[in-house]
Amino acid sequence: MSIKAVVLSPKDNVGVALMDLESGTELDLKVSGETMSVKLAEPITYQHKFSVRGIDSGSKIIKYGEVIGEATRAIQPGQHVHIHNMVGLRAKAKK
Amino acid sequence: MEFLGYPRRDGLAGTRNYVGVISSVACSSDPAIWIAGEVSDCVPFTHRQACGLIPPDEEVVYRTLINLGKNPNLAGVLVVGPDCADSDPDRIANGIAESGKPVDVCKIHQEGGVMVAVSRGVNIVRKMASNASRIKREPMSISKLRQGVECGGSTPISGPVTNAAQGTALDLVIENGGSGGFSETPEVIGAEHVIAARAVNDAVKQRMLKVVWDYEERLRASGIDVLGANPDHQNIEDGLSSIEEKALGAIHKGGTKPLTEVVGYGEIPEGKGMFFVDTPGNDLQSLTGLAAAGCNVITYSTEGAAPMGFPFVPVIKITARRDHFNKFPDILDYLVDIDRAITDVRGVGQELFNLILEVASGRKTQSELIGYVYACDLWTTVPTT
Numbered sequence: 001m002s003i004k005a006v007v008l009s010p011k012d013n014v015g016v017a018l019m020d021l022e023s024g025t026e027l028d029l030k031v032s033g034e035t036m037s038v039k040l041a042e043p044i045t046y047q048h049k050f051s052v053r054g055i056d057s058g059s060k061i062i063k064y065g066e067v068i069g070e071a072t073r074a075i076q077p078g079q080h081v082h083i084h085n086m087v088g089l090r091a092k093a094k095k
Numbered sequence: 096m097e098f099l100g101y102p103r104r105d106g107l108a109g110t111r112n113y114v115g116v117i118s119s120v121a122c123s124s125d126p127a128i129w130i131a132g133e134v135s136d137c138v139p140f141t142h143r144q145a146c147g148l149i150p151p152d153e154e155v156v157y158r159t160l161i162n163l164g165k166n167p168n169l170a171g172v173l174v175v176g177p178d179c180a181d182s183d184p185d186r187i188a189n190g191i192a193e194s195g196k197p198v199d200v201c202k203i204h205q206e207g208g209v210m211v212a213v214s215r216g217v218n219i220v221r222k223m224a225s226n227a228s229r230i231k232r233e234p235m236s237i238s239k240l241r242q243g244v245e246c247g248g249s250t251p252i253s254g255p256v257t258n259a260a261q262g263t264a265l266d267l268v269i270e271n272g273g274s275g276g277f278s279e280t281p282e283v284i285g286a287e288h289v290i291a292a293r294a295v296n297d298a299v300k301q302r303m304l305k306v307v308w309d310y311e312e313r314l315r316a317s318g319i320d321v322l323g324a325n326p327d328h329q330n331i332e333d334g335l336s337s338i339e340e341k342a343l344g345a346i347h348k349g350g351t352k353p354l355t356e357v358v359g360y361g362e363i364p365e366g367k368g369m370f371f372v373d374t375p376g377n378d379l380q381s382l383t384g385l386a387a388a389g390c391n392v393i394t395y396s397t398e399g400a401a402p403m404g405f406p407f408v409p410v411i412k413i414t415a416r417r418d419h420f421n422k423f424p425d426i427l428d429y430l431v432d433i434d435r436a437i438t439d440v441r442g443v444g445q446e447l448f449n450l451i452l453e454v455a456s457g458r459k460t461q462s463e464l465i466g467y468v469y470a471c472d473l474w475t476t477v478p479t480t
Binding site for chain 1: 250251252254255284285286289322331333334336337338339340343344347433434437438
């Protein structure tokens with residue numbers, strides 16, 4: 001495998017690591033002819049998500065071009081996006 | 096484009112040519128297995144249900160057993176059951192007979208005992224298998240191919256890689272005039288709006304939303320916290336952060352075509368194109384739902400290396416895990432290269448589509464080769480009496 005990470009839809013604000021990636025890794029991610037460049041702010045484990053742009057607290061997290069949840073705090077570009085800084089809308093509605 | 100299939104009287108095509116021995120109820124499983132074991136090209140379908148049923152399960156279980164018997168991969172069927180007020184093997188046999196295939200009943204309570212009944216059953220299926228062996232494969236239009244699509248052991252890679260690969264293969268089956276669909280209703284919770292938006296009309300859209308909401312309601316009524324269970328600990332460790340993210344990955348296996356029909360468990364979709372079958376996420380029960388829906392080939396993405404196939408429908412198991420593919424060569428059939436799926440999903444889907452045609456035409460899957468196909472189950476939703 002040689003592709004390090006992928007952004008699945010041009011609407012997405014997160015990418016997915018396709019291998020374990022070190023902090024500081026610079027990525028140029030092509031999606032639908034556009035290139036999104038991001039430098040990882042922390043290590044990202046295989047299959048985990050990272051932000052490709054700054055995401056305000058309360059803003060939607062988009063993957064596959066669809067909403068998968070919202071940010072529970074501000075997320076800087078290149079940061080790990082997971083349950084520590086996002087919540088699913090269904091899970092939030094239940095709380 | 097064509098595949099080589101077995102012609103059936105009702106116009107359908109089998110990708111396999113078995114005689115099925117269907118146990119009408121849990122307690123007739125053993126003789127059903129004995130009978131099938133004595134004759135070549137004869138397979139049992141057994142389960143742990145159908146005793147003490149109350150509505151709505153009674154109707155669901157009977158239609159499921161009938162429609163399993165109608166599956167075109169069976170050339171003939173023997174229904175094995177007890178002579179008991181709680182089971183009606185004749186009802187199942189009469190339903191299957193509508194397909195025009197040879198059907199018979201063997202009641203295990205016979206003068207002289209169970210082994211007399213087994214001996215009689217063996218003779219019936221021996222004759223059916225002899226007649227079936229005279230049916231030859233012939234070129235069949237892809238319109239007679241119905242692909243079931245299954246997944247188990249989701250990771251964040253399943254969606255864009257293995258599920259996208261089998262969804263693309265399903266798109267190709269449909270583009271070539273065939274049909275197919277997916278199931279596992281609870282896996283859709285969180286993305287039902289996305290799949291419903293692909294419905295061909297409002298009735299189909301509302302039915303899609305209803306089966307998901309009804310499922311969620313049944314879980315809630317049982318005291319199960321669906322949001323607590325999804326994503327589970329393993330999913331979270333793997334990187335899935337919400338039920339929405341998990342479900343969006345799961346529905347990739349349904350490809351991109353319009354949703355033409357939503358059917359209940361054990362029902363046969365009538366139309367062409369992509370359909371959804373209301374089943375649990377339990378893969379054994381879901382595979383049965385796909386077989387009862389008339390699927391004559393099934394693809395199954397599994398990052399957890401699920402071991403089983405199905406008695407009379409070939410199950411092609413695909414994974415993106417190279418370590419599993421190398422470690423478990425007799426479980427997994429096809430390795431999806433992650434880089435290729437990301438850059439050329441159409442190419443990977445085409446390759447999988449070609450494998451589907453090959454398997455539909457007779458190439459055996461790994462689970463068929465080692466006979467790991469008899470773990471089966473039926474879905475029931477209410478307590479039994």
